[in-house]
Amino acid sequence: MSEAVSDVVHPVRLTTSDRVTLTIDVPDGTSVVDAAAATGYVLPGQCHAGTCGSCHAAATGAYRLGPHSAAALPDAAAAAGQVLLCRTYPTGPVEVTAPYARSRILDGRPGRREGVVTDVVRVAAQMVWVQIALESDDETGAGYQFDPGQFVEVQVPGDERRRAYSLVNTGNWNGTAELLVKLHPGGYFSGYLTDLLDRWPVAADDGARLVLHGPTGAFGLRESGRRPRWFVAGGTGLAPVLSLLRRMAEWGEPHPVRLFLGVPTPADLPRLPVLAELATTLPTLRLAVCVEHPDDGWTGAVGNPLAALEAAVAEHTGTAPDVYVCGPPGLVDAVAAVAAPAGLPPVVAERVLPT
């Protein structure tokens, strides 16, 4: 028996950042994300519930927006034609401008891989680094490949709940996934990880197995000539940025790089060897760590990364940088508000929201 789908369909033309246009017929009452999936296009998205902001785009035409979080899409943005495609229900023809390239739209279904946690380390007061060894897969082989900046949905076998985390490492041929997870008191996956930390090391069959769905996501490097690349990260927003920086280091990319990393207190600064290694593996990197509430021992910059970015933008001469930001919606909006008046290209953004 076929599903009951409205006979009325609305044409949606979706144009990607690299100017590829896809036409999706969206049945009345169906979201753009769901209709695209039925057509064979898996658009970047994560919560499918209007709360994570990862399917953010711009639209014109006839549509209504379903219930969504104001953090993911503020009213003013919605009024200005911004949408969340998982909550966009066309009522007539719609033109969508997506902020990502065609290559970020998967054809078919997102992947599923199983693996075992091989290491788990508390790297800051409320932050955990997790390493997972994925099992070889008949279709994709032994490696784990993804575009830097993408995320996965993590699931504990036997439990349907999924939580989305950015990958911290880069695609590789030995099947390794690394995650950086912020611990939320009472959080579901936080509880799982805290338990794992308490018992570590544990055997593979003693609760260390995980399922990774994806990878997906639109956050990634923009190829626009040898522009400086400036990254602003707050908290675990560092995770996808690390992936981008590690990719640049591996490939020897020549762009001048700055990273403005903000943490609330010195205890929140992640003790990650890869961050230290980037000083040598990515010689074009300048790192600015900004601590909002320093303690007596802190000798570095005080304040938030936004102020550091503002100062850098004011001082900058030469080719305008591409600015990348990953963090809470407030930080993303604030960075965009700094970049736009300075005439910088549109900010490449990933909003981090608790799921």
Added chain:
Amino acid sequence: MFCYQCEQTDRTGATPGCAVLRGTCGKDETTADLQDVLVHVLKGVGQYATRARALGAGDDDATRFVMSAMFATLTNVNFTATRFVELVEEAVAVRDRVRAAYEAAARRCGQEPEALTGPAVFAPAADTDQMVAQAADRGILVGLPLVGPDVVGARALNLYGLKGVCAYAHHAEVLGQTSDEVFGGVERALDYLAGDPTDLDGLLGHALGLGRLNLKVLELLDAAHTQTFGHPVPTQVRTTPKAGKAICVSGHDLRDLASLLEATAGSGINVYTHGEVLPAHSYPELAKYPHLVGNYGGAWQDQQQDFAAFPGAIVMTSNCIIEPQASYRQRIFTTGPVGWPGLRHLEHGAWGPAIAAAQALPGFSQDGPDARITIGFGRSAVLGVAGDVIDAVKSGAIKHFFLIGGCDGAAPGRSYYTQLAESAPADTAILTLGCAKYRINGLDLGTVAGLPRLLDIGQCNDTFSAVQIALALAEAFDCEVDDLPLSLMLSWFEQKAAAVLLSLLALGLTGIRLGPTLPAFLTPALVDVLVDKFQIAPVGDPQADLAAALA
């Protein structure tokens, strides 16, 4: 952005050409504009290099760089804006070096160095945005309101032909085959174009000169291939998978293939050719590797489906790359002039990441059914049986030859070539050259006079071989090539094909059929000239064209 250098350029508007934010090939505006700036600086290199070489101060390395940089601007080669910013900067450094050498040489000879203008003194902006903006008055349409579309089109014919010359010269150069004549010819052509020539007859004459230069280049390339890998011999090539780990090599570059075969020897990885690398199987020094197991997939325009289904690593060594799909982006690698944003680029010989990928990927789980095609009818093989061929023509057993050469592509009109081959009478033979063969090489056309009716000469890079076959037959029959029972049906797509067309015209060949469409840069007036002088005709109805050829 404005670009109309390839066959698939946007023809939906009043004026043909890709002038939108993204070309039909997938090239974005920034990359297209940076390519225009690069070509402009390379013309400046040519201005100084021409004068330096005339004074005995030639800089071969400078022109090696020029050839590879020009190659990067061909259709479906390099789409990476960052790479073009770097190439512009390298080109400026090369231009400064050649300028210094020229000025020193002039002074040594007691001359005051010329104060050159135009591209010689153009200063690309340090700021990427401004560099992109500089393309606005340095692209192919520069001067259009002043000189009109015919002159602009004739300049384009020269520039695009020169790009093809440079690409072939680069292929020969990496295998050690160069000559002063070719270096000097490339430099002089750039110097000529730097002057924004306006004389239409002069431009057309120059284009034929480029055709002659290209014949020299193709001769070098033939020597590069045959001296390095031996003469092609008729060979049955497997077209289905063998169980095991796999690497697929696409593009044209046989040196890269040889290096990869050496690097994977004994590793258990099977190597497949793709597209224009297919003729590799007929070269003894490549065929000797037992792990060169077959050819995979169809012509370049099918690569998104073919590569998605390939369970191993893919290496692109030259054109034609099209936008890699998400499913294989992480396992396709570029080398040489090729590039695509977000793909791993490997320097020649540094194949480690591709080999690691092939080892980790599943590979083919089982053998496919044995299926094969026959290739390897280069000049040595064909002229080895020249006596039989000549006898067959004299006895009337073979009434006519068709050479179907050039590129394949996605245009529906390219089915013309399949229909032509299918409809050609049984007493004709069909020679193929270039990836246009993929329209035909699955057909069973049988034999004529004891020879296969379908004879594949090789890559488009092997045009010299085809020319030698034609010249030898003409000599045997004591006639001109034009008088042979031979029809040339060319299928063009990009700038290598433009260079080959100019070479054939330079040889005085007439009556070439060109398809699936005529180049957009050839205005009606330019087409008229080519029709008048060379009786070039667009392909038409296959049956009618066959009848006309056989009349």
